[in-house]
Amino acid sequence: MWIQRQLRLSAVRRGFHLITQDIVGELPELAQVRVGILHVFIQHTSASLTINENADPDVRVDFETAMNHAVPEDLAYIHTLEGPDDMPAHVKASMMGASVTIPVGDGRLQLGTWQGIYLCEHRDRGGSRNVVITLNGKSI
Template sequence: MEIAQRSLTVATRGRGTTEITRQVAEAVAEAGLHTGLCHAFCHHTSASLTLTENADPSVRADLEQFMARTVPDGDPHYQHDMEGPDDMPAHIRSVLTGSGLTVPITRGRLGLGTWQGLYLWEHRSAGHRRSITVTCLGSREG
């Protein structure tokens, strides 16, 4: 069993998704594993990782609109607002969507479905630099 780990830094433009499929796939290729698991972990409490459709951007726009309706900025019920009206909503959105993803490594590549992509989902209004750790675990033999 082999393990490889790589850190990624992703700059976001503010609320919305940034595709990271290529960067994670590069980490898998560098690991040189034939079969195993690739785990990506976001080191932030106001951004998350998601696996969703990568063919039609309206899917991600609809997800963002759903979150805006479900977890609105500035809700007076939130106590935590130290960094502004998007502070607590960003934390809630992150908890709902998750900080980690695990994808199979199959024949040396990410084992994604035809229309799947990996995304960093920024939940804050302003852009940030986000850190992600990609850990690959598996075997070099098929």
């Protein structure tokens, strides 16, 4: 089985946002997969995806703090046409990555107990974001 869909995520504020349920909600066929892989790819260069803790919201705040420390906005960037948060957003997106791949088994994502899929919004006003979700697997 191969399924591919494009999901448009609503604009969110800068930061790290759990989107696991948005992804699962787009794939009712997931329940029929005995074994497979889900690939999630973001079609943007100033936002990224990652997997991390899904329980404590403080983790999301700390992620934003750490990324802002690692990639400050006040460096002497050359690419500044789209605002002071744009080039740092590109750097953060490259560091974090444009996709995640999750094993699927017995009709569900095989994420760990405390894992979730994050949309990492690196712009102050990034707008809506598109992700392509591709499910490949063997039906139950």
